[in-house]
Amino acid sequence: xxxxxxxxxxxxxxxxxxxxxxxxxxxxxxxxxxxxxxxxxxxxxxxxxxxxxxxxxxxxxxxxxxxxxxxxxxxxxxxxxxxxxxxxxxxxxxxxxxxxxxxxxxxxxxxxxxxxxxxxxxxxxxxxxxxxxxxxxxxxxxxxxxxxxxxxxxxxxxxxxxxxxxxxxxxxxxxxxxxxxxxxxxxxxxxxxxxxxxxxxxxxxxxxxxxxxxxxxxxxxxxxxxxxxxxxxxxxxxxxxxxxxxxxxxxxxxxxxxxxxxxxxxxxxxxxxxxxxxxxxxxxxxxxxxxxxxxxxxxxxxxxxxxxxxxxxxxxxxxxxxxxxxxxxxxxxxxxxxxxxxxxxxxxxxxxxxxxxxxxxxxxxxxxxxxxxxxxxxxxxxxxxxxxxxxxxxxxxxxxxxxxxxxxxxxxxxxxxxxxxxxxxxxxxxxxxxxxxxxxxxxxxxxxxxxxxxxxxxxxxxxxxxxxxxxx
Amino acid sequence: xxxxxxxxxxxxxxxxxxxxxxxxxxxxxxxxxxxxxxxxxxxxxxxxxxxxxxxxxxxxxxxxxxxxxxxxxxxxxxxxxxxxxxxxxxxxxxxxxxxxxxxxxxxxxxxxxxxxxxxxxxxxxxxxxxxxxxxxxxxxxxxxxxxxxxxxxxxxxxxxxxxxxxxxxxxxxxxxxxxxxxxxxxxxxxxxxxxxxxxxxxxxxxxxxxxxxxxxxxxxxxxxxxxxxxxxxxxxxxxxxxxxxxxxxxxxxxxxxxxxxxxxxxxxxxxxxxxxxxxxxxxxxxxxxxxxxxxxxxxxxxxxxxxxxxxxxxxxxxxxxxxx
Numbered sequence: 001x002x003x004x005x006x007x008x009x010x011x012x013x014x015x016x017x018x019x020x021x022x023x024x025x026x027x028x029x030x031x032x033x034x035x036x037x038x039x040x041x042x043x044x045x046x047x048x049x050x051x052x053x054x055x056x057x058x059x060x061x062x063x064x065x066x067x068x069x070x071x072x073x074x075x076x077x078x079x080x081x082x083x084x085x086x087x088x089x090x091x092x093x094x095x096x097x098x099x100x101x102x103x104x105x106x107x108x109x110x111x112x113x114x115x116x117x118x119x120x121x122x123x124x125x126x127x128x129x130x131x132x133x134x135x136x137x138x139x140x141x142x143x144x145x146x147x148x149x150x151x152x153x154x155x156x157x158x159x160x161x162x163x164x165x166x167x168x169x170x171x172x173x174x175x176x177x178x179x180x181x182x183x184x185x186x187x188x189x190x191x192x193x194x195x196x197x198x199x200x201x202x203x204x205x206x207x208x209x210x211x212x213x214x215x216x217x218x219x220x221x222x223x224x225x226x227x228x229x230x231x232x233x234x235x236x237x238x239x240x241x242x243x244x245x246x247x248x249x250x251x252x253x254x255x256x257x258x259x260x261x262x263x264x265x266x267x268x269x270x271x272x273x274x275x276x277x278x279x280x281x282x283x284x285x286x287x288x289x290x291x292x293x294x295x296x297x298x299x300x301x302x303x304x305x306x307x308x309x310x311x312x313x314x315x316x317x318x319x320x321x322x323x324x325x326x327x328x329x330x331x332x333x334x335x336x337x338x339x340x341x342x343x344x345x346x347x348x349x350x351x352x353x354x355x356x357x358x359x360x361x362x363x364x365x366x367x368x369x370x371x372x373x374x375x376x377x378x379x380x381x382x383x384x385x386x387x388x389x390x391x392x393x394x395x396x397x398x399x400x401x402x403x404x405x406x407x408x409x410x411x412x413x414x415x416x417x418x419x420x421x422x423x424x425x426x427x428x429x430x431x432x433x434x435x436x437x438x439x440x441x442x443x444x445x446x447x448x449x450x451x452x453x454x455x456x457x458x459x460x461x462x463x464x465x466x467x468x469x470x471x472x
Numbered sequence: 473x474x475x476x477x478x479x480x481x482x483x484x485x486x487x488x489x490x491x492x493x494x495x496x497x498x499x500x501x502x503x504x505x506x507x508x509x510x511x512x513x514x515x516x517x518x519x520x521x522x523x524x525x526x527x528x529x530x531x532x533x534x535x536x537x538x539x540x541x542x543x544x545x546x547x548x549x550x551x552x553x554x555x556x557x558x559x560x561x562x563x564x565x566x567x568x569x570x571x572x573x574x575x576x577x578x579x580x581x582x583x584x585x586x587x588x589x590x591x592x593x594x595x596x597x598x599x600x601x602x603x604x605x606x607x608x609x610x611x612x613x614x615x616x617x618x619x620x621x622x623x624x625x626x627x628x629x630x631x632x633x634x635x636x637x638x639x640x641x642x643x644x645x646x647x648x649x650x651x652x653x654x655x656x657x658x659x660x661x662x663x664x665x666x667x668x669x670x671x672x673x674x675x676x677x678x679x680x681x682x683x684x685x686x687x688x689x690x691x692x693x694x695x696x697x698x699x700x701x702x703x704x705x706x707x708x709x710x711x712x713x714x715x716x717x718x719x720x721x722x723x724x725x726x727x728x729x730x731x732x733x734x735x736x737x738x739x740x741x742x743x744x745x746x747x748x749x750x751x752x753x754x755x756x757x758x759x760x761x762x763x764x765x766x767x768x769x770x771x772x773x774x775x776x777x778x779x780x781x782x783x784x785x786x787x788x789x790x791x792x793x794x795x796x
Contacts, residue, residue, distance in 0.1 A: 055590070060601065062600075112589055114571060114574075114575070114594070115571055115572070115575040118571045283570065283571050284597075284598045284600065284601050285595070285596055285597040285598055285601050286571065286574075286594070286595070286596050287593075287594070287595045287596075288592065288593065288594040288595075289592075289593050290526075290588070290589055290590040290591045290592040290593060291590050292588075292590040292591050293524075293590070293591050293592070293593055296739065297739040297741065297742075300737060300738050300739040301734070301738055301739060301742075303737050303738075304730075304733045304734040304736070304737040304738040305730075305733070305734075307733040307737055308729050308730035308731075308732075308733035308734070309730075311729040311733065312726050312729050312730070315725065315726065315729065316726075319722065351739065351741060351742055352670060352673070352742070352745075355734065355742050355745065355746070358730050358734060359677075359727070359730065359731075359749070361730055362726050362727035362728075362729065362730030362731065363681075363723070363726070363727055365722075365723070365726050366719075366723040366726070369718075369719050369722045369723050369726075370688075370719055370723075373716075373718050373719045373722075377715070399687075399688055399691060402627060402684070402687055402691075403684035403685075403687060403688060404684075405623070406620070406623055406680050406683045406684045406687070407677070407680035407681060407684060409619055409620075409623060409680070410616060410619075410620075410676050410677060410679060410680035411680075413612055413615050413616045413619060413676060414612070414673055414676055414677075416612065416615070417608050417609065417611075417612035417669075417672070417673075417676075418669075419608075420604055420605050420608035421601050421604065421605075422516050422517070422597060422601045422602055422604060422605030422608075422669065423516060423605045423608060423609070423669035423672075425669055425670060426669050426670065426672075426673045429670075429673055430673075433677070
């Protein structure tokens with residue numbers, strides 16, 4: 001019996017922890033033991049909500065090139081380009097992921113104007129070689145956003161194209177100007193002058209070798225000849241990637257040296273290639289959800305869930321009496337555990353995901369019911385309370401396991417189906433339902449068992465005299 | 473214990489289910505003649521666009537909304553007013569529109585009456601993505617069928633005539649899927665409900681629950697055969713059904729409580745999904761008791777067509793096994 005009380009304490013602690021985690025305004029904790037301003041122990045908890053609940057824009061983009069004409073590295077570089085532009089838009093918590101071998105999924109919570117966002121996303125990457133001659137501390141520009149003449153030219157072309165529709169005017173590019181002249185930096189050549197770029201390991205260092213097109217060589221040759229010893233910046237979408245110094249005149253190609261390691265050399269080569277041969281992206285599907293619509297769904301689902309749970313709690317207590325109380329308490333632990341796990345795993349909640357969770361609540365008591373019906377049968381056949389309860393738990397276990405298993409297997413199939421871009425809503429449902437069933441294996445058997453054994457231990461005599469208290 | 477004459481009435485259950493399934497199949501045939509598919513398929517599977525609009529004031533009606541879409545090259549759109557008329561909510565289904573056209577449509581709709589952009593939902597799916605989802609759906613159905621069959625074989629591996637139990641459970645499952653499909657077809661004809669990715673999810677979930685229910689009942693029959701030697705097979709089966717009935721009803725009741733709560737108090741967008749799931753669980757419970765079990769008895773008694781009468785062999789084998 002001592003063991004049961006130890007279990008009880010553990011369950012209560014677990015439930016209290018889950019309750020704390022699942023509190024809506026809990027943002028976790030951080031501990032800074034040595035006081036150096038960085039956290040030593042920390043737990044960030046925040047429930048992430050799907051676009052259908054917070055509102056925003058989801059765009060599925062597909063590469064407009066035949067399969068095989070680009071590598072998966074190049075596609076993920078294209079995704080990074082999209083991600084960089086999305087961040088420049090100022091969208092927080094945007095996600096950009098590669099899906100399959102030719103698609104990119106972009107989710108922009110809170111974005112209300114799909115057109116502006118899609119325009120920004122669909123822009124092909126702009127790779128520039130920028131004149132940095134005379135710029136002091138040119139290395140320190142790496143990673144900074146600069147304004148160039150080419151960017152302004154493109155901006156002007158767009159404004160002319162959008163003349164008839166003022167609302168279409170694109171946002172003007174932002175960035176630092178040349179500190180020595182106070183004007184935008186001068187673009188020497190754009191990515192179309194580049195033919196190939198690869199990372200190489202030579203003489204114990206990583207470098208990037210590139211080749212120029214004949215047109216590119218015509219511009220690049222004279223420029224490098226006139227600026228030997230000066231820095232030149234490689235700029236992608238306004239962001240300075242690298243600012244190497246020109247060592248000699250380059251006529252058909254050359255190498256970029258720098259303090260590269262393997263990863264950064266490959267990365268820069270890929271960025272150069274993606275700028276030279278950008279993957280054009282076509283919009284395959286979009287979903288725009290207004291902010292209030294999602295909030296409404298959340299509120300309605302929460303209300304439906306609370307009402308449903310209350311009815312189940314009442315039913316279990318009325319129908320099964322003392323075991324029903326144990327099951328009702330276990331169901332509360334079940335709900336808390338699930339809510340905490342959604343935050344800790346973390347699972348993004350969408351409307352189907354919330355529904356899957358609610359359905360799992362509805363079936364969570366099935367395990368308890370199987371057990372309690374067994375207990376009643378044992379009591380009817382004349383067994384003592386304790387042995388009836390024990391054999392009820394033992395004999396129902398196989399049924400509980402098998403019945404949960406068949407639904408968990410189906411959830412696996414559904415999850416795979418949900419990996420298709422068009423059916424992504426399905427995976428949320430499958431994940432929360434399966435998680436609920438797994439948690440239920442623990443709460444229906446272990447938690448309910450502990451509660452019931454303790455209740456019977458505390459009130460053995462009253463229960464023994466009134467067997468209807470066990471539902472029999 | 474009082475034993476109902478449950479399985480003796482099996483012909484009635486078969487008839488009731490047969491009629492229900494027949495109505496569903498007729499609905500599917502009618503729909504196929506009308507729209508070329510047994511159910512209206514949603515844009516998840518065929519591609520297209522959905523505009524859930526909410527105007528802030530009056531001013532837009534079906535004709536003016538249609539005119540906006542037609543002006544942008546989208547003919548043949550389905551327009552429906554949803555909710556109360558004074559909420560000015562409309563749902564429009566049309567072909568796939570690119571971002572540019574979609575934006576123009578939105579602007580011109582805003583000229584009819586101010587749009588509430590916070591309560592807007594626009595979804596566009598290209599035909600390619602839709603076709604891929606359809607293919608994935610077919611694969612999901614096939615995989616689910618195979619997996620469930622394997623699961624049955626494993627669950628009943630130690631039972632005499634395991635194949636028989638497995639086939640009866642699968643027949644009950646097919647019964648449930650047919651009923652749900654018929655329900656979807658009828659709702660499609662009457663209320664233009666569409667079959668989307670969530671519908672398939674509901675069907676597969678029903679399959680999972682249906683199998684689980686049948687297994688519990690069959691498990692009890694298997695347990696009771698050696699315990700009640702000498703009783704007729706039908707009595708043993710009846711006894712097993714009655715013994716598991718409490719559990720079946722209590723479990724389903726709790727699932728229904730949650731679903732009714734969602735149907736009554738939850739959001740609109742999930743209600744069709746819950747309704748399908750609800751019908752599915754209802755038929756799943758019904759079929760495990762009134763289809764799977766009577767089928768088992770009918771097979772045992774040699775009443776099924778195409779199946780040789782090998783009556784009572786399983787019982788004899790079981791009793792021999794328990795004596796050994």
